[in-house]
Amino acid sequence: MTTSALSSRELTELVExxxxxRVLYDYAYYLDMNQPDDxxxxxxxxxxxxxxxxxxxxxxxAYRKTLDGIGTFxxxxxxxxxxxxxxxxxxxxxxxxxxVLYAWHQYTKEGKPDGHFFGQYHDVLVxxxxxxxxxxxxxxxxxxxxxxxxxxxxxxxxxxx
Amino acid sequence: MTTSALSSRELTELVExxxxxRVLYDYAYYLDMNQPDDxxxxxxxxxxxxxxxxxxxxxxxAYRKTLDGIGTFxxxxxxxxxxxxxxxxxxxxxxxxxxVLYAWHQYTKEGKPDGHFFGQYHDVLVxxxxxxxxxxxxxxxxxxxxxxxxxxxxxxxxxxx
Amino acid sequence: MTTSALSSRELTELVExxxxxRVLYDYAYYLDMNQPDDxxxxxxxxxxxxxxxxxxxxxxxAYRKTLDGIGTFxxxxxxxxxxxxxxxxxxxxxxxxxxVLYAWHQYTKEGKPDGHFFGQYHDVLVxxxxxxxxxxxxxxxxxxxxxxxxxxxxxxxxxxx
Numbered sequence: 001m002t003t004s005a006l007s008s009r010e011l012t013e014l015v016e017x018x019x020x021x022r023v024l025y026d027y028a029y030y031l032d033m034n035q036p037d038d039x040x041x042x043x044x045x046x047x048x049x050x051x052x053x054x055x056x057x058x059x060x061x062a063y064r065k066t067l068d069g070i071g072t073f074x075x076x077x078x079x080x081x082x083x084x085x086x087x088x089x090x091x092x093x094x095x096x097x098x099x100v101l102y103a104w105h106q107y108t109k110e111g112k113p114d115g116h117f118f119g120q121y122h123d124v125l126v127x128x129x130x131x132x133x134x135x136x137x138x139x140x141x142x143x144x145x146x147x148x149x150x151x152x153x154x155x156x157x158x159x160x161x
Numbered sequence: 162m163t164t165s166a167l168s169s170r171e172l173t174e175l176v177e178x179x180x181x182x183r184v185l186y187d188y189a190y191y192l193d194m195n196q197p198d199d200x201x202x203x204x205x206x207x208x209x210x211x212x213x214x215x216x217x218x219x220x221x222x223a224y225r226k227t228l229d230g231i232g233t234f235x236x237x238x239x240x241x242x243x244x245x246x247x248x249x250x251x252x253x254x255x256x257x258x259x260x261v262l263y264a265w266h267q268y269t270k271e272g273k274p275d276g277h278f279f280g281q282y283h284d285v286l287v288x289x290x291x292x293x294x295x296x297x298x299x300x301x302x303x304x305x306x307x308x309x310x311x312x313x314x315x316x317x318x319x320x321x322x
Numbered sequence: 323m324t325t326s327a328l329s330s331r332e333l334t335e336l337v338e339x340x341x342x343x344r345v346l347y348d349y350a351y352y353l354d355m356n357q358p359d360d361x362x363x364x365x366x367x368x369x370x371x372x373x374x375x376x377x378x379x380x381x382x383x384a385y386r387k388t389l390d391g392i393g394t395f396x397x398x399x400x401x402x403x404x405x406x407x408x409x410x411x412x413x414x415x416x417x418x419x420x421x422v423l424y425a426w427h428q429y430t431k432e433g434k435p436d437g438h439f440f441g442q443y444h445d446v447l448v449x450x451x452x453x454x455x456x457x458x459x460x461x462x463x464x465x466x467x468x469x470x471x472x473x474x475x476x477x478x479x480x481x482x483x
Contacts, residue, residue, distance in 0.1 A: 006172055006173055008328065011172060011176070014176060014179060014336055015328060015333070018339070024405075025420075025422075026407070028422065029420070032465055032480065033478065033479065034480050071482065071483040076440070076465045076466035078424070078440035078441065078465040079405075079422070080243075080402065080404050080424050082242055082402075082404045083185075083186040083189050083190070083240075085187070098190070100186075100189065100190075100193075102239070104440050114468065118237075119239065120193075143193055143239040143265075144236070144239065144267050146275065156193065158195050158237060159195040159196060160232065161195075161233055167330065167333055167334055167337060171337045175340060241404075243402050243404045244346075244347040244402065245347070246344055261347075261401070261402055263400070263424065263426075277426075280400065304398045304426075305397070305426070317355065319354065319398060320357060320393060321356075
């Protein structure tokens, strides 16, 4: 393999993929730190967010409202994001991203066992010169949960046999 | 540090490492989605796979057979791969890869507690122009397990004192 | 986006970030393999390490001493590092790094339940031509723990409401 095999497109994708990954990691960080305003700023104003089939929001303002109360509902959370796969569109203005999540939740309510979430994020991020990369679509799908407070999940769609 | 310090080799390794990582993440994805044919396609025809000292396969066809039944054995799995370290050979035709795995397993059998696997993947991938990077060797070693169905593991080789 | 938008600085950061990440992953590997001398070699001689408010070390020699006994205290550990974010200084001689940790611990003491740690690493690494990147500061902060042996943690600083 010679250098000439390296296209500028490949290098540009590497640089931008790292920036995209960082948005995912900042999201996890702000969530665990309970900084809902910083979380909401990672989304476009016309974003779509789905945490479950009956639990989501259209638009950043509505999404921000769903974050009210998480500060008192959990005493702690820890979000671990891995297996990140990024695909760009031709103009590198949007990125389709798949990742895996293991999240641990400690509830404020006494006696409630810790909740565990195992699943996938399916995201679309868009880029503009002012804000860089931001989520325009974020959907959380569950492989499975243990003692988790949200009862209905969007399944990952595992083949049944 | 100036630009001239950046060799084309370093950039090529970055680009190829990202492709190698993607094969690891696609493996985890297909496993959790229960898509055994897509899984097998990530391996070379002469691959060697070891999930345990008494549990593995030589060749893609034999490996594919070991995947029969996982669709009914588990109701769900979730594979989280991180700490990925990639080393290439001189010609960049093969890659030696070490990563860490946390895997959660929910069994079909009623009353069977969830199984947890903590360990390492030790892989060799090879590249050809037709298929890109594929596993030619994949070995799973266990740091430890909790309520896991496979009783004998390949140990990571932790120093004893 | 055209190629000319790609600065050599961005490419250099990518290359160096990968090397920095590897130090984090080697640390986790040596810890799980119980190789304390290899662990200590990842630190500068004047490093500062904090595992808790009352549990840390100043200098590599003192840090090395804190590792004595882990070989008999645990039968196994598994450290999963993800969400790695790297920021470099202007001259690329130091890197400030944030990452997330899920660590599983199996104790030697009979009947002691497995310990789980969920939290963040906050690191500073420095680079010299002889050793490459090494930790000069490593601080472990806890989102929360379950059945963990260290009772007092440095908190991540989650906002309270």
